[in-house]
Structure formats: C-alpha cells, structure tokens
Amino acid sequence: MNTMRNPGWEWLMAQRWILPALLLIGFGLAFAIPEYNLLNKYVQLVMMYVGINIILTVSLNLVNGYMGEFSLAHAGFMAVGAYTAALLTQKVLPIADYPGLFPLAVLAGGLMAALLGLIVAIPSFKVRGDYLAIITLAFLMIVKSVIENIDYIGGPRGIPGIKKLTTLPWVFFWTVATIWVVRNFVYSKYGRGVLSIREDEIASDLMSVNTRRVKFLAFMVSSFFAGVAGALFAHLLQFISPRVFDIIKTTDVLIMVYLGGIASISGSILGAVLYTVLLEVLRPSNFAALVSWLPDVIFDPLNQYFIRHLGVWRMVIMPLALVLVMLYWPRGIMGLREFRWFVPKRDLDAHHRHVAHGGSHDAPHGH
Amino acid sequence: AEKTIKLGVIAELTGDMPAVGASCRNAAELAVKEVNAAGGLQVGKEKMKVELVVEDNAGKADQSAAAAQKLITQDEVVAIVGPNASRYAIPASEIAESEKTVLITPWSTNPKTTMDEKTGKPKDYVFRACFIDPFQGGVLAKFAYQTLKAKKAAVLYDVASDYNKGIAEVFKTNYEKLGGKIVAFETYTTNDKDFSAQLTKIKDAKPDVIFLPNYYNEVPLQVQQAKRLGITVPFIGSDSWGSPELLTLGGADLNGYYFSTHYAADNAAPVAKKFIADYEKAYGAKPDDVAALTYDAFGLLFGAIKSAGKVDREAVRVSLSTLPDYKGVTGDMKFKADSRDPIKSAVILEIKDGKFTYFTNAKP
Amino acid sequence: MSEGIIYWLQQTLNALQLGSIYALIALGYTMVYGILTMINFAHGDVFMVGAFFCFLAAVYLGLPFVPTLLLTMLGAALVGVMIERLAYKPLRNAPRVSAIITALGVGIFLENFTLALAPYPKNIPALLANATWNMGGVSISSLQIIIILLSLGLMFVLDYVVYRTPVGIAMRAISWDKTYVPLMGVPLDLIISVTFAIGAGLAGAAGTMYGLAYPVIDPYMGIMVGWKAFISAVVGGIGNIRGAMIGAFILGGVEIMVAAFFPSTYRDFVAFTLLMLLIVIRPYGILGQPRTQKV
Amino acid sequence: MSASMAGIEDIQLEVRDLEVHYDGIRALHGVSFTVLKGEIVTLIGANGAGKTSILRAISGLMPYGGSVVFEGQSLKRISAHRIVGLGIAHVPEGRGIFGNLTVQENLRLATWQRADKGEIAADYDRVFAIFPRLLERQHQLGGTLSGGEQQMLAVGRALMSRGRLLLLDEPSMGLSPRLVQEIFRVVEDINRSGTTVLLVEQNANRALRIASRAYVLETGNITLSGTGRELLGDPRVKEAYLGG
Amino acid sequence: MTLLTATKVKHYFGGLCAVADFNLQLQSGELMGIIGPNGAGKTTIFNLITGVYRASEGSIRLRDVELVGKTPHQITALRVGRTFQNIRLFRDLSVLDNVRIAHYAQVHYSPLEALLHIGRYRREEQRIIDNSHRLLSIFKLEHLAGETAKNLPYGSQRRLEIARALAIDPELLLLDEPAAGMNPNEIDQLMEFIQWIRQEFKLTILLIEHQMKLVMGICERIMVLDFGQTLSEGPPTVIQNDPKVLEAYLGEGSIG
Numbered sequence A: 001m002n003t004m005r006n007p008g009w010e011w012l013m014a015q016r017w018i019l020p021a022l023l024l025i026g027f028g029l030a031f032a033i034p035e036y037n038l039l040n041k042y043v044q045l046v047m048m049y050v051g052i053n054i055i056l057t058v059s060l061n062l063v064n065g066y067m068g069e070f071s072l073a074h075a076g077f078m079a080v081g082a083y084t085a086a087l088l089t090q091k092v093l094p095i096a097d098y099p100g101l102f103p104l105a106v107l108a109g110g111l112m113a114a115l116l117g118l119i120v121a122i123p124s125f126k127v128r129g130d131y132l133a134i135i136t137l138a139f140l141m142i143v144k145s146v147i148e149n150i151d152y153i154g155g156p157r158g159i160p161g162i163k164k165l166t167t168l169p170w171v172f173f174w175t176v177a178t179i180w181v182v183r184n185f186v187y188s189k190y191g192r193g194v195l196s197i198r199e200d201e202i203a204s205d206l207m208s209v210n211t212r213r214v215k216f217l218a219f220m221v222s223s224f225f226a227g228v229a230g231a232l233f234a235h236l237l238q239f240i241s242p243r244v245f246d247i248i249k250t251t252d253v254l255i256m257v258y259l260g261g262i263a264s265i266s267g268s269i270l271g272a273v274l275y276t277v278l279l280e281v282l283r284p285s286n287f288a289a290l291v292s293w294l295p296d297v298i299f300d301p302l303n304q305y306f307i308r309h310l311g312v313w314r315m316v317i318m319p320l321a322l323v324l325v326m327l328y329w330p331r332g333i334m335g336l337r338e339f340r341w342f343v344p345k346r347d348l349d350a351h352h353r354h355v356a357h358g359g360s361h362d363a364p365h366g367h
Numbered sequence B: 001a002e003k004t005i006k007l008g009v010i011a012e013l014t015g016d017m018p019a020v021g022a023s024c025r026n027a028a029e030l031a032v033k034e035v036n037a038a039g040g041l042q043v044g045k046e047k048m049k050v051e052l053v054v055e056d057n058a059g060k061a062d063q064s065a066a067a068a069q070k071l072i073t074q075d076e077v078v079a080i081v082g083p084n085a086s087r088y089a090i091p092a093s094e095i096a097e098s099e100k101t102v103l104i105t106p107w108s109t110n111p112k113t114t115m116d117e118k119t120g121k122p123k124d125y126v127f128r129a130c131f132i133d134p135f136q137g138g139v140l141a142k143f144a145y146q147t148l149k150a151k152k153a154a155v156l157y158d159v160a161s162d163y164n165k166g167i168a169e170v171f172k173t174n175y176e177k178l179g180g181k182i183v184a185f186e187t188y189t190t191n192d193k194d195f196s197a198q199l200t201k202i203k204d205a206k207p208d209v210i211f212l213p214n215y216y217n218e219v220p221l222q223v224q225q226a227k228r229l230g231i232t233v234p235f236i237g238s239d240s241w242g243s244p245e246l247l248t249l250g251g252a253d254l255n256g257y258y259f260s261t262h263y264a265a266d267n268a269a270p271v272a273k274k275f276i277a278d279y280e281k282a283y284g285a286k287p288d289d290v291a292a293l294t295y296d297a298f299g300l301l302f303g304a305i306k307s308a309g310k311v312d313r314e315a316v317r318v319s320l321s322t323l324p325d326y327k328g329v330t331g332d333m334k335f336k337a338d339s340r341d342p343i344k345s346a347v348i349l350e351i352k353d354g355k356f357t358y359f360t361n362a363k364p
Numbered sequence C: 001m002s003e004g005i006i007y008w009l010q011q012t013l014n015a016l017q018l019g020s021i022y023a024l025i026a027l028g029y030t031m032v033y034g035i036l037t038m039i040n041f042a043h044g045d046v047f048m049v050g051a052f053f054c055f056l057a058a059v060y061l062g063l064p065f066v067p068t069l070l071l072t073m074l075g076a077a078l079v080g081v082m083i084e085r086l087a088y089k090p091l092r093n094a095p096r097v098s099a100i101i102t103a104l105g106v107g108i109f110l111e112n113f114t115l116a117l118a119p120y121p122k123n124i125p126a127l128l129a130n131a132t133w134n135m136g137g138v139s140i141s142s143l144q145i146i147i148i149l150l151s152l153g154l155m156f157v158l159d160y161v162v163y164r165t166p167v168g169i170a171m172r173a174i175s176w177d178k179t180y181v182p183l184m185g186v187p188l189d190l191i192i193s194v195t196f197a198i199g200a201g202l203a204g205a206a207g208t209m210y211g212l213a214y215p216v217i218d219p220y221m222g223i224m225v226g227w228k229a230f231i232s233a234v235v236g237g238i239g240n241i242r243g244a245m246i247g248a249f250i251l252g253g254v255e256i257m258v259a260a261f262f263p264s265t266y267r268d269f270v271a272f273t274l275l276m277l278l279i280v281i282r283p284y285g286i287l288g289q290p291r292t293q294k295v
Numbered sequence D: 001m002s003a004s005m006a007g008i009e010d011i012q013l014e015v016r017d018l019e020v021h022y023d024g025i026r027a028l029h030g031v032s033f034t035v036l037k038g039e040i041v042t043l044i045g046a047n048g049a050g051k052t053s054i055l056r057a058i059s060g061l062m063p064y065g066g067s068v069v070f071e072g073q074s075l076k077r078i079s080a081h082r083i084v085g086l087g088i089a090h091v092p093e094g095r096g097i098f099g100n101l102t103v104q105e106n107l108r109l110a111t112w113q114r115a116d117k118g119e120i121a122a123d124y125d126r127v128f129a130i131f132p133r134l135l136e137r138q139h140q141l142g143g144t145l146s147g148g149e150q151q152m153l154a155v156g157r158a159l160m161s162r163g164r165l166l167l168l169d170e171p172s173m174g175l176s177p178r179l180v181q182e183i184f185r186v187v188e189d190i191n192r193s194g195t196t197v198l199l200v201e202q203n204a205n206r207a208l209r210i211a212s213r214a215y216v217l218e219t220g221n222i223t224l225s226g227t228g229r230e231l232l233g234d235p236r237v238k239e240a241y242l243g244g
Numbered sequence E: 001m002t003l004l005t006a007t008k009v010k011h012y013f014g015g016l017c018a019v020a021d022f023n024l025q026l027q028s029g030e031l032m033g034i035i036g037p038n039g040a041g042k043t044t045i046f047n048l049i050t051g052v053y054r055a056s057e058g059s060i061r062l063r064d065v066e067l068v069g070k071t072p073h074q075i076t077a078l079r080v081g082r083t084f085q086n087i088r089l090f091r092d093l094s095v096l097d098n099v100r101i102a103h104y105a106q107v108h109y110s111p112l113e114a115l116l117h118i119g120r121y122r123r124e125e126q127r128i129i130d131n132s133h134r135l136l137s138i139f140k141l142e143h144l145a146g147e148t149a150k151n152l153p154y155g156s157q158r159r160l161e162i163a164r165a166l167a168i169d170p171e172l173l174l175l176d177e178p179a180a181g182m183n184p185n186e187i188d189q190l191m192e193f194i195q196w197i198r199q200e201f202k203l204t205i206l207l208i209e210h211q212m213k214l215v216m217g218i219c220e221r222i223m224v225l226d227f228g229q230t231l232s233e234g235p236p237t238v239i240q241n242d243p244k245v246l247e248a249y250l251g252e253g254s255i256g
C-alpha cells in the first residue's frame, strides 16, 4: 500500500478516463495490427498468448486469490472449453460458410466448462483447503482420462487441423470481457461474499452470506472463462490434445496468478504479461538481440558460452526469478492491491469519504 | 559480410522429453558444422555458410507454435527442422504451412502431421524424414506372426501418448487380419513406473509374444518387471526402442528381443558409418534414431537448397518434393509427388550380447 | 491353488509393493507437510535429486548399497535444509500460499537445473542382489520385501518420534501455531530445520529405493511422485503419519486393483473418481480430524 | 519502596526506553520500568495502550529499541527460546494453548530446556495440586478445553518451565468470577513461593490489590507509577480504570 | 410477545453433553443475560440458535419459525445477529467491507445484474454504502472506513463487530462476552452503549458475560447455566443472592 506514493503516480491513477481511452486505442490497434501488419506475426502470436493467459489468470484468481482456495483444475476447464468449441467448429457448425458463428462456439465452450464447474463447486461446500485441492486435481485427471479414452475426439492424438479462427480482435474482446465481468463480480455483493469466505467462512455464513451460492457463482464464472480461453487457444494453435491441458498447464497459470498477486485484477494482468513475455524474451536469439548493442568483446563470448545455451537455462532462470519475487512480495507483486482504475468509483469514494483529499492509498484488496 | 543461409531447429530441450531434444540439437549442430567446415553450401555459383537458430519448445504445444512463428517471421529462416514429437510437430506445422515455409520433422510418425485435415490432402510445406505409424505397425504384425510364429500376442502401451497408442492399434488390426489373436491389450499412463498390475494380467493371458511400442526409457522397466513376475516370452518393439540408451538402461535383460527401426548401424552404408563415428567423437555417445533422422532431415534440406540453386522458401519446397533418391544415414528416401512422407524401408534389429544387430529388412 | 486365487494374490502383492513405494515418499512428505501445513511441491524434486545422488554415489564413487543410501540421505537432507533456509524461512510469517508457490518455483528449478546437467535418463545399477522366488505361481522378489518392510519400519519409527518424543510434541505444537512455540523454550528454527532435514533425508532414501525398484531415473521423475505423495498425505489426513501410510496403500491399491479388474484404460478415471468420492465422504482424510476451532 | 532505593542485586528486570513498531507505526514510545525480585508488578492501561507489546518484547517475540536487562544480562539479541531458559516464563494473551496436544503434552513441552527429571516430576505434582482440574483432563486435547481450563493450563505450563519471572498477560480474561478469584489467588501463591510476577490486567481493581507496585500505561507511555495501594487511591486511576 | 422459544434443547459433542436441557422464552424487547461457569455451554447455545451447530434434540423457534435445521445464513436472514467470543472480523478486509458484507441478504440484485453492473445494482450498492456509513458513524468508526480491520485497536475491533452484527438488521442480537478484555471504565461506557443501541435499533438482546458489573447492571433477567442445564433464573437481585449460583459461579466474593 505504500510503494506507490509519488504524486505523479497518484495523479495518473486518479484519471478515470485513461482506462476507457486505453480500451479504445486497444480495440483500434487490435484491428489495425493484423490488418496492416504493424507488428510481425510472431509478436502478434505472442500478444494473443498474452491475452489468453490474462483470461486464464484473471479467472483463476477469482477462486485461488479472491476466494483463497487452491484449485488445480483450471487446465481441465480449459480442455473442456477447447474440445467443446473445436468439435463444434469442426463437426457441427457450418463454420466454413459462416465464420461469424465462431463466437457461438467460444460461448458454448465456456458454458460447458461452467457446467462442469459444478463438479468442483459442489464438493467445495463441504471440503476446503488442501482437501479441495485434491478434488480439483482429481477433476483434472478425470478430464484428461476421459478425453484420452474417447476415440471419436482423437484420444491422445487430439484434434489436428482446427480452423484458425482466433484473431487478435477476438482475443482482445474476450480479454476485456473477462476483466470486465470478473471485476464486476468482485465489486458486487457476491464478490464481497467471496472475499469473506476467504477470510472466515463461518463468520461469513453468520453474517448472512449465502456461501453456497457465492461459491457456486465463483466457480462458474471462473470455469466459464477458463473454457473461453480454451476455445480461443484451440482455434489459435489449430491443434489440441489432452497433453496440452495437463498439470503443467495448470502450474503455469498458478505461477502467473501468484506472481502477479492474489486478489488483484491488475496483478493478474501483470503476472500473465510478465510470465508470457519473459519466457519469449529469454529465448536465446531474442535475448541476444536485446543485448546486441554490447561491444563485440563482451557480446561474443557472452553469446558463445551463455546465451546460446539459454535454451535449457531459461527454464532454470524463470523459477529462480519466481522465487525471488515471492520472497520480496509474498502475496505476489500486486497482492491484495489494485490499480484504482479497476475499482468502481463508487467503491473508491465510499472508502475515502472522510479522508482528506490526496491522503489516499491504493485501495486495499481491491476495494 | 558474407551471405548466410539461416535454418531453424525446434527441439524439445526442456519439458517431458529432453533427451529427444538434446539428440536433435546435437545432430543439427553436427550437420551444420560439417557443411560449414567444407566452406559452406554450394548455392548457384557461390558457397554460402549455414547459420543455425535453435529454439526450445519446452515440451509445450503453444511454445512450439510460437517458436515456429518466431523462426519464420523474426529470424527469417529458409526452413525448419523439428519438432520431433507429433503433438509438438502438428501445431508447428500449421504455422509453417500458413507461412509457406518448409518444415521437416525428423521423428513425428503420426500420419496427420503432414496431412491437411480439411482437404485430406498432404500439406504443401510439411515433410518428414521418417516412416509413419501404419507402416511400422504393419511391419511388426507381420514379423510377429510370420517370422516369430507367434499366434497369440499381448500389447502393453501408453494410452496417454499418441505415438504408442497409434502403433499399438495398427499392430492389433494387422495382427488380427493375419489370423493372430490379441490376448491382452493393456495400457498405462505416461510417467508410470509400475506396470505390475498390467503385466500380471498379461501373464495370465499366456501370450506367445509381447509387443511394447514404448519409449526406450520405459521399456527396460517393463521388461525387468515382467521377468520378475516370471514372464518368459519374447518382447518386440518399435523404433522408439532405437536408442543406444536402451542398452545402457536395460542391460542384458533385453537380449534376444527384436524391434523395428530406421537403420542398422552395423549394416549401414558408409554415410551412416561416418555419421556415427563423427557423432560419437563430438558428443561421446552413440547417436539415437532422433539424431540420425535429424541429420537426414538436414541432408534433405541441404540437397534441396543446392538443387534449387537459390535461397528461396518456395524454391526449396519445390526442389525438396522432387528431390531424386536421397541416400541418408537412415536409408534411401524419396518423396512421392502426392506425399510428404518418404518412401523408405524399415529394418528389424535384434538385441544380441548387449548390442543392436541387423536381423532383416522389412517391407510391409 | 486355483488360477484365480494366484492372480488375486499376485495383484495384492503388487498393490502392497506400489503402496509401500508411495508410502516411502509420503512419509517424508507428511512430516514437513504436517508441521508447516504447506504443500511442499519441492519434495518430489528433492526425491529426484536423491535418486541422482544415489546414481552418482553408486556409479562414480562405486559405493555399495549402505554407504550409498547414507550418503544419499545426507545429501538430500542438506538440499532440504538449504531450501528451507533460503526459500521458506523468509516466508514463515507470510500467507501459506506464498511458500507453496516458492516451493513450486524451487521444484521447477531443481528439475531444470538437473536437466541442464543431465539431459539423458540414467540407469541405477543393481546395488542389491534381487532374488525372485516363485511360490506356487506367485512371484515375490527380495527387493519387494525389503521395500515393504522398510516403509513399515519407517512408519513405526516416525510414528514413535512424532507421538512419543519431545521433538515430536514440539513438531505438533508448531503445526498448530508457531507463534508461541519459543515461549516453551523450544528452538523453533532448529526444529523446523530438523524436520526438513528428516523429510528430505527420507526423500533421499525413497529416491534410492525407488531407483532400485525402477532403475531408470530422469529429472522429471519427481513430479508425478510428488503429486502422489501429496494425495496419500491428504487422503490419510494431513500431518498424520499413519494416515499417510494408509493413504499411500489406498492409492497403490486402487491403482493396481482397478487395472487388474477393469480395462486398464479406465484406471485413471476410476481411481481418481474413487479418490474424489473418498474425500467428499471423509473431508478430513481417513485418520485426519478437523482442527477443533470453537466458534 | 521505589526502584532507586533498591540495591542493584534486587533488580530482576530493568526495561529502559523500550520502543516497538508495527508496520512502521510506533506503539511504544520509550517505556522504562523495573521489577524487583519477589515483587508483583502490574501494568494497567486501556485497550491498545501497549501492554502486550511490552511483554512480547521482553520475552523476545518481537524486535525493539531500547534495552531489557534480566538479572544483569541484556536480553536484546537473545532469541526467545533462550530467554525462557534464562528464567522468564510468559503466559501470552489469548493463552496460546496448543489445541492438538493433550493437557499433559502441553505441560511436557514447557520442560523442553530442563534436564532435571526428578524435579520435573515434582513440578507436575505441584501444578496438579494447584489445578486439580488439569489432572482430571490430562488426556484431553487442549483445543477442547473451556476457556478457564485453558487459562489454568497456560499458567501451569509457565510453572513447568520454572521461570523466576512470570509474565502474565490478562490471565482473568474470559473467566467466570469464581475462576478469576482463583487465578488471582494462585498468582499470589506462586509469588509467595518465590516467583516474581509481572502482571498485565484489565481488572485493575484486583490487580492493584495484589500488586507491590504498578505502572499505568497510556498510548505507549508510562504516565503514573506507585505502589498498588497508592494507585488504587489515586483519583486519576479511579476515573480512568476503576469505573464508576 | 415471545420472540425466541427454546424447548428441551440438547447438544452433544461426541460423547460430551454440552447442552443438557435448555429451555428459554425470550420476550420481544427484552435484554437478558446468560452467565455460568466456563464450559457451561453458553457459547454453544448461541451456536445452536444461529445454526453453526444443529441441535441434537429439541426445538428452537423464532416466533413460529423453527430454526433447527436451517443454515446460518438462513437464520441470519430471519434477523438474528451475533458477535463472537473471540473476535472474528474479516481481518484483511476494510472496515467498510466488513460492514457491507453483512448486508448480503438485504441487497437485492441478481447474479446477472451483478456481473454486468446493470439494473438494480447501482441503486442497491449506493444504499448499502450509505447504510454502512451510517452504522460506522454511530460506532465512531467512519474515519477508519478504508482501514484494514486487523490494524484496528482491540476496542475498535469489538465495536466493529457489533456494527457488523447490526448491519444484518437484526431483531434479535446475541452478544458473546462483549466486555471481555475491557477495563471497568470501558465497561461502563459499553453498558450505556448497549442500552442505547437497544433503543435505537429496537433490539431484543441476549448476552453472555462474565463481567458481573455489566450483567447485573443492565440485564432485566438472567439465566445461570451449569453443565448445560439451567441452574437458576430470575432478575439480577435474585441471582446475586442465590446460594447455588454463589457456589457454582460467583464464588465467595463481590462483583467485578
């Protein structure tokens, strides 16, 4: 709460028009970039990954950060969304004739995932903590096993040749939609209910919060967007298989959530961007390009002995960086804090009604 | 500065199959070093040096696609070699196809890698250096039924792995077509180390032969555990056995078993002998089949670039698909006009005295 | 004996062996898990490092079984204590989940660091003569017996330590709330480090035994094993030594028996569904008790 | 008797200019006081005055500025568990019972630093003589005890560690009137048998009655001090802490 | 009019009988105290009324609604509010949010309206914020609205707990040892305060307390529990002199 007190920053955070403005510019760019090839396709692809990862991270944060559970099922929901959407576009919907039906497929993927979210939501009424973590893990394994055993959807071979329907504007749209909806959820009575469950479930129930309903909604919203992300992912990669959605995928999303910070939308965005971009930047050739301004005497040996081998070492450096970040910010970089841009004005005002002008801080835990 | 030819490699350096990635990178670097040592590649009138860009895909499908996209758009490579496993090769191949850049996967045996799902036709730009699953499964079924005279067979395979499952199923179909009986068709999941339940079941079914279309790091465990349970019938395997590591890991347990693969080191052409010696000198280990196939993928590429006479993606594609018979480490190969899968034959090796020995050539 | 019974007996034996292998790992896991109530993602990777130490000791130093085992345990314990001091201790007062994620990071680091040094799988030589006996169609190996006995023995030792000795009482006190533990005169840091050392040492021992039972090792071998240890510990009841043992046997039993009597393709599906039901029915594990928290 | 008149050897605990911070906010602003051997000294003060913080600092549970000297030895850089070994026992606010340990195990844990087996056995008897209820509940889990039983256990535990100085943080909180009387009686007994007591209490009336000396703490500063009787009669104390 | 009726309520924890035979008739508007030795089952009775535990036997009715079998939030929605013996605030949340959360049952908008911030959302949210501020200012906590609850001094945390309980708009308020950890002077203030909120919010209050000064000072009727059973019941003057109560609870001495 005290890291960002400089006046310039304060001023910036207080400008409510910036976010809508960024949104507009973002949409413009999302259309313009692929249209006019403003950035090369590799950068475009990475941008789409970033978007999908933001969707995953923000939605997982709802359960793992705001609600304080430790769900490992996210990749499972993603798989459900991916397979549902891919089957629709490949086998059911006449996508070839009407590419405009793609959003329907994505929506269906999300809804299917939300439906299966029940499998996790219902035990969560009774089971908490690490015991619930096991249930989510089991869910993930079950999803994987079921997909592997259905030959109609490719079994372990997966579904190749999915039409590439995911585009930068679509990714941008869904990313914004996710952020918007999750943010709305968080700043509603249900969102506060989720927070209170994290803090003290019994007290929450005794303060009139319908904890079942709240958990139910939180799991549904979370798994819905995981499904959406899966659907987009399938139509970007053009190939899915059960392996794509294994525990490693969940681990990636977990890292992004906790790196960015629990119970923070801005944190999740930050975490997803950092993690995804860093993994790409640390590619040997990218890294070499980044430091190519170094004089040859330094660059050449550096490149020869270190950068060229970064291929393996980047996976050593990444977790180290994660550990360091966690030691420094135990709740993640933006843990329990929020850029004020994301906080509804009403909430901001309510907390600062009697605080003298300017003596503010970032809203705690996003309120 | 002098002009260079940039070639990309996507390898599984980290993730679930790092050994495959390491072999692939090693062989790629060896191939390029040799060409450059000879002054470069003859393209048209000039000799051009080859520059290699190696990317890791971390054993992830999305990173495979990202790596492919990066190599093509950012590094502007002429062609790509890799990834090896089908589940990584497929997403990379989609990018290569839409970006009109040649991609040769050394080791992906899934038929779908080189096929366009929408049209059912082969992809234009995606090639492979190996044979495909149905071919191998057929070869092995015939070998088991006719050569080994086994009337009852059992299969144990990894149900979560596309490769294993693919071959297992082809084997089953072909074997039954020949008149054999599959008495047990058992599965496990990647990373399992204990197969006792399945093997006990297999023992109960009393097969004449057991087929293990599994990777060389799992096969020794499976064979050892089977022996411990008192199973005495022979085992056969597929090209995934074809790593010298199998012998280090499995030792004498594997003597007397057979598997199909791409080439036989002891019955190899001079190119192969030279490659094996060079590789051993450079890396202190015998090359496995991924290394050999990667080396051949580069051989194919070099040949195609040379005969194209210019460094141009489209030209490379055209000349690759019309390349006359290429004599590689893993045998002679050639692409048919309507296919991206090389015509090549398989060999059956026997494990004898802790060594791979040539047993027979096999055509389906 | 009829074939059916032989089959049954053999599968039961298989289940026992797999269960004890899981138990070997779960016991060390649950020690640390019990006192810090932290999902120790790195445990599986310390186990992996242990297996690699075993490989080094056996192959490069050419040591026989006992010194290899001791050296491995020592090495793993050192790694464990180092991890605790550098990565977990600074987070002792932070939310529980921070340490979990740090552990995850440490685990991935260990995996890939090992990978950078050893990209190819390694083979653990047979340090123990492994005799196999055939008893009326059921085969039993000496290694199997050793592993089963070892895990049982360890369970009793640990159970004694945790429930009967002052160190054990201190460990349990820490697991309840460490704030006031020093007021009892108990050196908190030391006890936690000792617990980590024991846990990691056990992981090392498990790595060795696992390496002997399944002699192919690779840098990622700890991931799945770590999850299984976690499952065992939770199913048995968090922090409960006997529970971890039972959890491990349940897991091993379910995996083997499902594969034995159903089509093996359904193994994961059935096993994990059963697991899910089990937790729903017993939300605090088999032997676990809800933390009595008065309202 | 005041601190300045006492001989050096009589001073058991000397606190000088104690400062404590929470998240950068200062909770104690240089508190100084002394406790002589054999005394009961009580600290009274409103909620949040900093009483608990003082005790926590003394027993090494939190970092502080200033100095704390116990029997001539500075406690500044000594870790909490060693301080127990030096002879300070602390019954923390909220009792700090280990809910998953039995009564007996809770008691046993407190003997961690002791090697004198025979005397430990005698101390068990002593504790059970003072709190017969604990004997009855020996094998019950600490977490299921009632509030009063937990308080008894907490004091019993402190006795087991054989401190020469006993820090008590609101021992009467949440207890029935009867038990409150009992606890105060036990505190006096313990004191009489030679243990110095530093007592923090809300129940100022009672605390002042048994105290040799007392200090009044207000928002991190000591504002008044004197003997128990003096303060009991002081109108300022009456108005602020003894109620109408 | 009888607000709360408990008949033959029993509760067991495993083998332990925490509440043996509890009967109560609480009149609307009454302020009643429950006292009794530690472990007598007082808190358990609050937990039974609010649905934290389900009574093993017997019936608890609020007017004519049976409470046994209902979940805590259902009971709370019937306008029963409570505080806790050990403070249970939402520690990491702001003071304002602590109070806002307790409005859950009174905020009327659907999940869809919440997800899209449409319809009744704005109006309802504003109403809740205003009401929360009203409560906070009554409890002199308004300037701390944005502060994290755990950073509040103990006394303020106690007040916040009561404010939060009032946010659910209770008719029946259950206070579990509100004076614990307060000095006699603070208890005096608390007594006045309880009486004031009782008027202001038209509350029926049931309170558990060990501070005799408070119990004897403001309760109209007192029930003494021992071993989960009623030992004595009556106005303060009677209770104070009941030998059974003296023996089991008050001890030889005085008040306070």
Ligand SMILES: Nc1ncnc2c1ncn2[C@@H]1O[C@H](COP(=O)(O)OP(=O)(O)OP(=O)(O)O)[C@@H](O)[C@H]1O
Residues within 6 Å of the ligand: D022, D023, D027, D045, D046, D047, D048, D049, D050, D051, D052, D053, D054, D093, E150, E151, E152, E153, E154, E155, E181
């Ligand atoms: N963990 C903490 N974090 C932040 N501030 C704290 C913490 N603990 C105490 N404080 C603050 O320090 C000051 C002194 O607190 P302390 O607990 O020492 O008071 P006390 O006199 O013991 O009060 P009480 O009678 O309520 O027990 C108070 O203002 C309190 O709010």
Ligand SMILES: Nc1ncnc2c1ncn2[C@@H]1O[C@H](COP(=O)(O)OP(=O)(O)OP(=O)(O)O)[C@@H](O)[C@H]1O
Residues within 6 Å of the ligand: C292, C293, C294, D144, D145, D146, D147, D148, D174, E013, E016, E018, E036, E037, E038, E039, E040, E041, E042, E043, E044, E045, E085
């Ligand atoms: N969750 C529980 N599990 C087991 N026993 C319990 C539980 N809650 C309370 N008890 C037991 O029930 C009895 C009554 O407890 P309760 O908390 O109601 O007492 P109380 O009258 O409120 O005492 P105090 O005045 O000390 O708060 C006690 O013996 C207690 O140990």
Ligand SMILES: [Mg+2]
Residues within 6 Å of the ligand: D051, D052, D053, D093, D169
């Ligand atoms: Mg205090």
Ligand SMILES: [Mg+2]
Residues within 6 Å of the ligand: E042, E043, E044, E085
């Ligand atoms: Mg109570």
